[in-house]
Amino acid sequence: MFTELLFCKSKVFVHCSSKADDNIAGFLLITRDAQQTALEATVTWIPEKELEKSQINELMKADLQRASGSSKSRVKKDIVSQALYVAWAFSIKVSTIYSIQFRPPSPSGWWFGSVAIYSRNPQEQNSIPILFFHDNICPSTQEKQKQLSKSFDPFSGSDIYWGANDFRDALLDIADLKQTFVDPTMWLINATLDDLRNFSASDLKEKTQNVTGNKSSFQGSSLWSKIDEAKWNVLSKFADLTTKSTNRMATVFSQHPFVKFVDKHNNNPYVKQILTNPKVQEIQDDFDSAKIYLAKWALGVKEQAEKYQTTNGLDETYRRLLFNELGNDGEDVQLTDEELNVAMQRSHPLSRAKWDSFFDAEGRLSITVHEVKDYIFHGGVKxxxxxxxxxxxxxxxxxxxxxxxxxxxxxxxxxxxxxxxxxxxxxxxxxxxxxxxxxxxxxxxxxxxxxxxxxxxxxxxxxxxxxxxxxxxxxxxxxxxxxxxxxxxxxxxxxxxxxxxxxxxxxxxxxxxxxxxxxxxxxxxxxxxxxxxxxxxxxxxxxxxxxxxxxLRDQSGIRDQMLTLTDLCQLMLPKMSDHLAKCDSSNLFFCFRMLIVWFKREFEFDDVCSIWEVFLTDFYSSQFQLFFMLAILQKNSVPVMQNLDQFDQVLKFFNELKGSMDWSDLMIRSELLYVKFKKIMDVLERSTELNEYTLLSTEGNVINEAPASDTEGTSNNRTSLATDNLKQLLSKKIVVKREPARKKNSVK
Structure with a gap:
């Protein structure tokens, strides 16, 4: 019987002792039966001395064919099965490998490159030796090095090729490999989201900060961090300057005699008649346009600052910004570090290899649907x-x-x-x-x-x-x-x-x-x-x-969402809600177009696909689009509140956001707003239960109650805002509303 040979590398050694004479040469193989999934492929190492001459020739031929770019081949299955009964040999399923450490060879030749395979099974781990790649005597590696030397670019900055690169590339074809930030030589196989988060860059930063020994190795990165901080501080100062400038310019505009006259007598019928004059409208339009421009200018500075942070890896600065804007409620609800970490770590899109690893041989999902949706929600699809x-x-x-x-x-x-x-x-x-x-x-x-x-x-x-x-x-x-x-x-x-x-x-x-x-x-x-x-x-x-x-023809469905969004804005963004009310925009009419087709016309087409697949997971709520809309309101709240005070200005401002928003940043804010919303609703529910208990106790003549805390008092003030519409946002069940049976002449 034959099995498919996905990878073969000769002259891979096990070093049994410090003596070179004790080294055992062998073949490193990856094989898979036709009916098996990619994760059921087997990684095998078997010594040359245990193989017949014909078997060695067969594997050497397969090794050289792969070096020349030939396709996959087959090998007799008994070669692989022998590894189960031979000293030092091993055979392990790809699905049971947790991680692999690739240690490159010394450029000066002082040591060989090696690979350490770590199993998820502790007992199996003891039987897997470290493998050393003797590239100097491996025909396929030497052939590949000759090919690469012809096109070598000394300025490319790429790592030096060695034998284990082929092994890693073969694994990449059948499994999801992720290089860790904690140790670049360590690669995780089919890592869970928790694994990826645990090995994130933020963890590395924390580890380096906790090092008390050789600190000199981190002085370079520390220096660059300080330079980045300095750059960000300059940008922050510029943002402050623009805010002061917009205030100064707004003051200048407000001193215009016509503007002062209108502001003072805007309810007078005579003034309203004057405002219909085309010349007067032209002045008013210029004034409104200037205010909208100022609002967009302030927002643009903020967008550029945040883009600078993400581009230059200033995650900590961005993190502080998010916490300052969203994390500290100032009363009874705060976001935790873990919640910020989860929302910010969106750098692991679901790959083909990872997706295939979710299914068994029959094509059935082998993990929970929630786990799959976690990948899609927090990383999207590749x-x-x-x-x-x-x-x-x-x-x-x-x-x-x-x-x-x-x-x-x-x-x-x-x-x-x-x-x-x-x-x-x-x-x-x-x-x-x-x-x-x-x-x-x-x-x-x-x-x-x-x-x-x-x-x-x-x-x-x-x-x-x-x-x-x-x-x-x-x-x-x-x-x-x-x-x-x-x-x-x-x-x-x-x-x-x-x-x-x-x-x-x-x-x-x-x-x-x-x-x-x-x-x-x-x-x-x-x-x-x-x-x-x-x-x-x-x-x-x-x-x-x-x-x-x-x-729906009666627009009841979209109206319900607009009412829910209004309630949500009042609860989560009370200052913005109050300001919009002063602008005659409390009904959030400017959000109508965005919600009705799920932001299809506000973002680039590819971004829309990314946004929709997050919504379709129903990971937190089946109405997560409302939190995305809330994030847009929150992101734009400061420039709107500082510069706009009329319905037409607000409508024009939000209509002109098309093509200028960062959907990834908004999705992070959406998640944090939902997490915060859930906490507030939990507090309100406990507060309601406590009030009901207090009422029952009073009716039962129980008077020895503990005094309410300040937090409970704050919660009581919010209890009236916890409407049924908001409670429905906590559900993952899809909201379905049908058009009634069509009658004759009901549609014109």
Missing amino acids: DNDLRREIWLYLLEVFPWDSSIKERRVLEETMRDSYRINYKCRWEYRAPHSDEEEEAYWHDQVLRVEKDVKRNDRDIPLYKYNTENGKAVVEPEESPSRELQDHETWTVKNPHLQKLRSILLSYNVYNNDLGYVQGMCDLLSPIYYILEDEELSFWAFVSFMNRMERNF
């Missing part, structure tokens, strides 16, 4: 190829507990159902006997086509209206002309055609709702990721299960 698979789970097309076989059957069923039950019903429909119903259908088709034609035309997938979806020379096919005259051209782009088909099929599926502007905005990223008409339809059906309430 690329669109992997998103294509993961989104089918997030959008509930595939059940999380399904096997490969079950998913194949389900996929085939869904494809047939889409074509037969929905697409065919509008493709081959006969005219309706009722003229008004027929007119309604044609109106729905026109609405769909109108939105499809202008959908995300800056994205390459949708950009060109040609039969193959690619650019052509003819100027009449340019997207700009199509957008200007979208009523007169026919959709040719195959991807736009599929968007049209999916939306019309959904109209058949959910005829009560019909098509509403904005639904194409929701479908576009789904199809962009999946590029599959049938699966995109069912993913869209699931997505609309939660998003339908945004498109």
